[in-house]
Amino acid sequence: MQSTRHENRTADPEDSGSLLIDIVDDEREIGELLAKTLASYRFRSRIFTSAFSALDGFEQERPALVVIDLGLPDMDGMELINRLRAAAPVAIIVLSGRSHTGDRIMGLELGADDYIVKPFDPREVVARIRSVLRRSGLLDTQIQTVSGTQKARFANWVFDPHSMRLISPSGQESDVSTGEAALLEILLRSPKRVLSRDYLLDHGGSDDSLDRSIDVRISRIRKKLSKESDKPLIRTVYGSGYMLTASVEWTE
């Protein structure tokens, strides 16, 4: 077995509260750079470039969550997920290169808690990891509850993707549905950039649908955002996609 394991403690070992994240990806660069981003969020992480080494590491110390690339050389990613799931109730996030096919559904039905399509923004991955951990109750709701849920502030609005609650400039609260919240969060994580419909489909939590479904979701979000209307916050870029025009600040 030529599997090489790179142990990579990226956070202060004294920080006993920090959670361990395993990354399984045969492309070492992606793993290391993901680990680096995780470190800046005070997560510990280990990088494995093969499924077997990941299983070894899993025996030695159980991580709180495993990020798995489906394109592993030595074992079908699905089988790895099954083995981990059989060993312990661990949270799993799947990475995949393919976009909106049945892939996503397969990944989720196999027990993965979330599914991310490449290429991805590492900040988005960390956000999903935190989200899954929060749902699993693993993310400290003690110190972290105050800081636990990230909120986005933009143009006097506040959006809390976890509670899916939107607070208008005048302070009025309203709920957004799951799909709308997912799409809005993607826009808020890459503000002032044009995002194509494909990208929004892949990263916005929608499974199998045509391009135009994004239009409808955008329209529904716009309607809620325009109730207390400033200028339109989501701009259409003809022939390209959509762009959130406001600047966004994420606060814990």
Place this chain on the structure above:
Amino acid sequence: MQSTRHENRTADPEDSGSLLIDIVDDEREIGELLAKTLASYRFRSRIFTSAFSALDGFEQERPALVVIDLGLPDMDGMELINRLRAAAPVAIIVLSGRSHTGDRIMGLELGADDYIVKPFDPREVVARIRSVLRRSGLLDTQIQTVSGTQKARFANWVFDPHSMRLISPSGQESDVSTGEAALLEILLRSPKRVLSRDYLLDHGGSDDSLDRSIDVRISRIRKKLSKESDKPLIRTVYGSGYMLTASVEWTE
């Protein structure tokens, strides 16, 4: 690996506020020309002539933005973008020699923040760099951070390319479409210079079209500019292209 790296600190190292820009281009002259222009705007810059050396440099010190030429010898430019994007939320601007094809879309969907076609005016590149940095919130527009958007003032008109809004001398506001805004911005960034139709096509944001489409866009812009008519602001240069005759001042 025969990659040679040229480290090129072009600004005062004591100027801790200056941002670091990485330039990745196998044509050294182009890189140095860009670096020189960047220096006059008080940016620090490094020049890399290969993808691997750029990744090395990225490990040692993270730049605020990377300018990447897609025609690299040792690695597909797209892959380099993916690796950088996976590593950290760094801003990326893509240079490409090919003009109006689907290339532009690919570059942008890969996560690049902007896309510039060669040959380019280095001042335009710097303007785009500043624009991207401002969007990313990295450029200290100390006082003006609130507004954040650059505006062009010319002949008593004001144009805000970000909001795509045009303000007439009498103060009346009107919206311009995406394509018209792109073309108008190119003209405003190189005023009093004749710009060929090819140049305007490549840098004006339109992908696949004939020369004459520029004529129509010019015509539509002229119509909006002439509603409050001074002398014609866009002059036709017979056999060459178009020229904006007014002087332009860009303000933050």
Place this chain on the structure above:
DNA sequence: GCCAATTGTTTCGAATTGTTTCAGCGGCGA
């Protein structure tokens, strides 16, 4: 099962953009 909420699909009209066409103009040489 029934009802409500959510979400995707379809449809139609409007907006945006590119292409074609033609008349008029500019440049240039006889």
Place this chain on the structure above:
DNA sequence: TCGCCGCTGAAACAATTCGAAACAATTGGC
């Protein structure tokens, strides 16, 4: 100056794309 020829402007036309609304399918609670 005259006439030719390529270039440009304007308008009409065509092709995409997008927004809004209506409709249908799915989900989930009771």
